[in-house]
Amino acid sequence: MVVEKFNKMAIKDYQECKVYIRPVRDVIDMIGSKWKLPILVALGFKDHRFNELERQIQGITPRMLSRELKDLEFNKLVKRVVSCPDDNIVKYGLTEEGKSLEQVITAMRIWGTDYRKKIMKKNDFELR
């Protein structure tokens, strides 16, 4: 099994480095599309209902929200709970996997923040 194998082996060249790429791609595929990060961040703050997410995340359409929530649910990062079937109340929240992913996102944010500071100083960039 590749995931176990590459922990043990020495990297000889780029061909072997390729097995390093797949799990990173997995992460990017799971959070990289336009709305996934806003959804995860919103749910990281607290559980939300569909409409709440729609209002919080400016510009998202119900179509995209629905699709992205399904993706996230399929990937076990988000759980969907029908809390009151009579009133059609649905709540979305992070799974344990979703919560653990927040650590990685935090690492990305810290690097990204630091990067912005450095690059802005170097190049006289303006904040968007």
Next chain:
Amino acid sequence: MVVEKFNKMAIKDYQECKVYIRPVRDVIDMIGSKWKLPILVALGFKDHRFNELERQIQGITPRMLSRELKDLEFNKLVKRVVSCPDDNIVKYGLTEEGKSLEQVITAMRIWGTDYRKKIMKKNDFELR
């Protein structure tokens, strides 16, 4: 300045969480497209010439390699060095920023690897 401000403030709601998203997006934008990660990993192993990258990274076209290298160079993750102008020899390598980004990519890889193990056990997924 936002990047300094949000380090100091408490998060009250999702609207403030949004400033958390931008630096993460920066990272995804810099490494998320199809070929950036393979290029960075190859260059993380050692400096490469244009043709070497073209051969190492299966399926990439010179057009895409050229474009992605320019992006990476623009973002200061990769440096281009003309090592021998007479023979038109060009070498690409990681900058210090590029090397520091590898730590983040490593965090993503570790999480992604762990995720695959868990999810595969749960769902009887097959490795692609």
Next chain:
DNA sequence: CGGTATCCCTGAGGATACTG
């Protein structure tokens, strides 16, 4: 060797309207 130029195609995502 280290790239550009042209043309093309697919799929992510937007707009709008509608439903159980």
Next chain:
DNA sequence: CAGTATCCTCAGGGATACCG
């Protein structure tokens, strides 16, 4: 309230050929 359905646009990326 919590979504679907339809239609449409545009940019990321592929194929191929060519250049200094």
